[in-house]
Amino acid sequence: xxxxxxxxxxxxxxxxxLNFSFFKVDPKWRWLNEIGKEEAAKEFASLIExxxxxxxxRTYSTVGLREDADLMIWMISDxxxxxxxxxxKIYSTVFGKYVTPSYVFxxxxxxxxxxxxxTPGFMTDEQPLKYVIVYPFVKSRDWYLLPFEExxxxxxxxxxxxxxxxxxxxxxxxxxGLDDQDFMLAFESTDLMVFQELIxxxxxxxxxxxxxxxxPMIVCVNKPIDEIIKSLG
Numbered sequence: 001x002x003x004x005x006x007x008x009x010x011x012x013x014x015x016x017x018l019n020f021s022f023f024k025v026d027p028k029w030r031w032l033n034e035i036g037k038e039e040a041a042k043e044f045a046s047l048i049e050x051x052x053x054x055x056x057x058r059t060y061s062t063v064g065l066r067e068d069a070d071l072m073i074w075m076i077s078d079x080x081x082x083x084x085x086x087x088x089k090i091y092s093t094v095f096g097k098y099v100t101p102s103y104v105f106x107x108x109x110x111x112x113x114x115x116x117x118x119t120p121g122f123m124t125d126e127q128p129l130k131y132v133i134v135y136p137f138v139k140s141r142d143w144y145l146l147p148f149e150e151x152x153x154x155x156x157x158x159x160x161x162x163x164x165x166x167x168x169x170x171x172x173x174x175x176x177g178l179d180d181q182d183f184m185l186a187f188e189s190t191d192l193m194v195f196q197e198l199i200x201x202x203x204x205x206x207x208x209x210x211x212x213x214x215x216p217m218i219v220c221v222n223k224p225i226d227e228i229i230k231s232l233g
Contacts, residue, residue, distance in 0.1 A: 016109040016123070018076055018173050018184060019083040020134050022062065022069040022102045022218065029098040030233040040094035041229040047093060048073075048225050051086045058128050060220035061228045069102045071228050072134065072220045074186070076122055080106070095229060103216070105136055107173035107184035113148075114155040121169035121188055128222045129169060129188035133195055135217040136181030143210035154206040161205055165198040167191060181213070192219065 032040070051057045055077035062069045073090075075083045090096045112118045121129075143151065162170070171186035189195045202208065223231075 014078055016076060016078060017080050017083065018074070018105075018107045018109070018122070018186075019080070019087075020072060020074055020103070020105040020184065020186070021083075021087065022066075022072045022104070023099040024068060024102045025070045025232050026098040026100065029095075032098075036094070037229070041226050044090075044093050044095040044229060045224070045226045047086075047089055051075075051089075055082050055086075056122065057086070058132075059223065059225040059228060060132060061223050061231060062218060062220050063228075063231050065219050065221075066216075069218065070232060071099075071225075072218070074132070074134075103218075105134070105175070105181070105184050106179045107175040107181075108178060110174045112172075114152055115159055118159075118170065118172075120171045120173065122171050122186075126169070130190045130222055131188065131192055131195070132171075132220045132222065133185075133187045133189075133192075133217060134220060135185050135214055136175070136179075137183040137185050137211070138181050138213040140210045140212050158202065158205050158207045161201050162198065164201065165194060167194050168198050185214075 029037070048057055048059060055075060057076075058074040060072040060074065062072055073086075075086060077083050090099070109120060109123065162168070167189055169188035171188065173184050173186075175181045175184055187195055187198070
């Protein structure tokens with residue numbers, strides 16, 4: 001059994017796609033007059049508000065935390081077309097004329113084959129936590145060639161470590177066949193140091209031997225979109 005499949009014959013639930021879009025803002029935005037920026041911010045905030053009636057849309061600031069991105073829009077939808085429509089509308093706004101995508105990651109929700117007790121945070125009614133740390137995750141092909149029971153045993157160790165940090169909310173999704181990475185990881189927390197401790201502990205598990213890539217690792221701060229735009233100068 002692979003990590004991306006499940007032998008259950010149960011009826012498949014409706015798909016859930018996740019799009020993590022990071023944008024860099026053109027410095028020319030700062031030279032726009034204040035009235036123009038205020039009106040552009042209102043237009044953009046209205047677009048996000050309407051989009052939230054059709055899917056889940058979360059907005060995050062990365063200002064001062066990355067040189068290659070200033071904000072992230074996390075879209076959770078039942079189709080990739082809806083995320084395309086929102087992205088297209090973003091570029092049609094005044095503010096959208098000043099942004100360039102720096103990263104776009106696509107994934108889909110799938111049940112874990114290692115534990116039936118894991119429910120991603122975005123699939124609950126819980127409100128987003130202050131921080132989300134987003135990164136693509138790739139395992140070696142050797143990992144997938146191991147017997148399932150061997151992989152399961154190592155993942156159980158991995159899961160036990162994770163449970164030592166209940167303050168960190170998991171949002172692991174699969175990108176097989178959809179994007180370059182195997183998985184997209186999005187860890188939510190109110191304390192970045194607790195998340196750092198979790199990552200350091202996971203480095204010492206057996207599974208870590210099979211990790212090929214887990215960068216870029218991007219810290220994002222959950223904020224209303226109008227506050228994010230105001231912070232851009």
